[in-house]
Amino acid sequence: MNRTPEADFRQALLNPELSAPAGLWAWNGSDPTTRFDVYRNNVIVSLIEALESTFSVVQRLVGEQFFRAMAREYLREHMPNHPVLARFGDSFPGFIAEFEPASSLPYLADTARLEWARVQAYHAMDAGPLSAETLQVALSEPERLPQLRISLHPSAHLLRSQYAAVSLWAAHQDLIPLSQVDPWQPEQALILRPQLEVEVIPLDRATAAFTACLIDGLTLGAAVDETLNTHSDFDLNAALALLLQRQALHVLSY
Amino acid sequence: MAKTTTTAAALALALGTAISVASLPASADEMKMEKCYGVALKGQNDCKAGPGTTCAGTAKKDYQGNAFKAVPAGTCTQMESPTSPTGHGQLEAFEETM
Numbered sequence: 352m353n354r355t356p357e358a359d360f361r362q363a364l365l366n367p368e369l370s371a372p373a374g375l376w377a378w379n380g381s382d383p384t385t386r387f388d389v390y391r392n393n394v395i396v397s398l399i400e401a402l403e404s405t406f407s408v409v410q411r412l413v414g415e416q417f418f419r420a421m422a423r424e425y426l427r428e429h430m431p432n433h434p435v436l437a438r439f440g441d442s443f444p445g446f447i448a449e450f451e452p453a454s455s456l457p458y459l460a461d462t463a464r465l466e467w468a469r470v471q472a473y474h475a476m477d478a479g480p481l482s483a484e485t486l487q488v489a490l491s492e493p494e495r496l497p498q499l500r501i502s503l504h505p506s507a508h509l510l511r512s513q514y515a516a517v518s519l520w521a522a523h524q525d526l527i528p529l530s531q532v533d534p535w536q537p538e539q540a541l542i543l544r545p546q547l548e549v550e551v552i553p554l555d556r557a558t559a560a561f562t563a564c565l566i567d568g569l570t571l572g573a574a575v576d577e578t579l580n581t582h583s584d585f586d587l588n589a590a591l592a593l594l595l596q597r598q599a600l601h602v603l604s605y
Numbered sequence: 606m607a608k609t610t611t612t613a614a615a616l617a618l619a620l621g622t623a624i625s626v627a628s629l630p631a632s633a634d635e636m637k638m639e640k641c642y643g644v645a646l647k648g649q650n651d652c653k654a655g656p657g658t659t660c661a662g663t664a665k666k667d668y669q670g671n672a673f674k675a676v677p678a679g680t681c682t683q684m685e686s687p688t689s690p691t692g693h694g695q696l697e698a699f700e701e702t703m
Contacts, residue, residue, distance in 0.1 A: 412677070413681065489620070
């Protein structure tokens with residue numbers, strides 16, 4: 352196989368047991384192997400710290416030592432494939448879910464998904480809320496309402512967890528006491544950045560199911576029917592009021 | 606379960622009620638939008654080798670071999686967990702996975 356110098360360099364970066372790629376030399380004649388080790392270490396440390404920054408609650412849940420060990424394992428297979436470092440770590444929650452040593456903390460992956468969603472929401476496109484005029488126009492044609500499609504704000508991410516990922520996150524922002532969190536309680540939340548701040552908005556199960564239908568592109572009529580079929584306690588008024596109030600809704604179309 | 610069909614009138618009522626409850630701002634223009642990104646979230650910049658270091662290579666060594674033993678030892682142990690035998694989040698020793 353024909354290997355490029357770049358491929359050799361990349362391979363050696365990933366594996367500390369490999370020697371430095373051939374053909375390196377230092378300006379002052381010092382050993383390039385040592386210098387390459389320094390470079391390799393900096394690459395790995397910086398990427399681990401980027402993960403720590405994005406997944407800071409996960410880090411606190413497992414402790415620094417465990418987190419760094421887990422991040423190192425992740426890096427072996429998942430070097431960044433995009434030049435924007437804020438997009439590095441998209442597969443980390445999935446990796447955590449499959450990471451055997453963390454299996455005693457099954458809520459860890461969803462906590463990571465929430466943290467990832469917050470970073471993505473932070474970097475999402477700016478967008479204003481639905482205007483009252485737009486809504487009045489829609490209301491003036493009530494017969495078309497079942498066919499109405501409501502898209503969510505570009506920053507919106509929905510989290511539906513079997514665990515108390517939202518409370519776990521909140522406890523680590525000092526919003527609620529950690530000792531009162533029952534991690535086995537299913538929770539849902541909408542992650543949203545309507546203005547400058549990323550918000551984590553807890554949702555009940557029915558509202559989360561309804562929101563998922565809207566995200567899937569269902570019409571309003573179909574979304575309500577679908578939600579009512581699985582959640583008889585669904586309160587459409589309250590769900591719409593919450594989504595409007597938090598500026599989660601973005602565009603109406605038919 | 607019987608399939609439900611929501612009527613247009615019911616949707617109109619719900620949406621109308623929701624609008625009055627939510628008491629929307631008149632338009633997006635009323636929102637003061639002034640966004641000043643630093644450059645990125647902390648830790649997302651390009652050269653990040655840790656406090657007191659530069660990219661010249663003084664970061665603490667963190668990529669040595671693949672043998673590690675660590676257990677989750679963070680705040681998980683501080684949570685009440687009625688379903689856990691210990692009453693708290695659990696720690697389990699684990700073996701190297703690779």
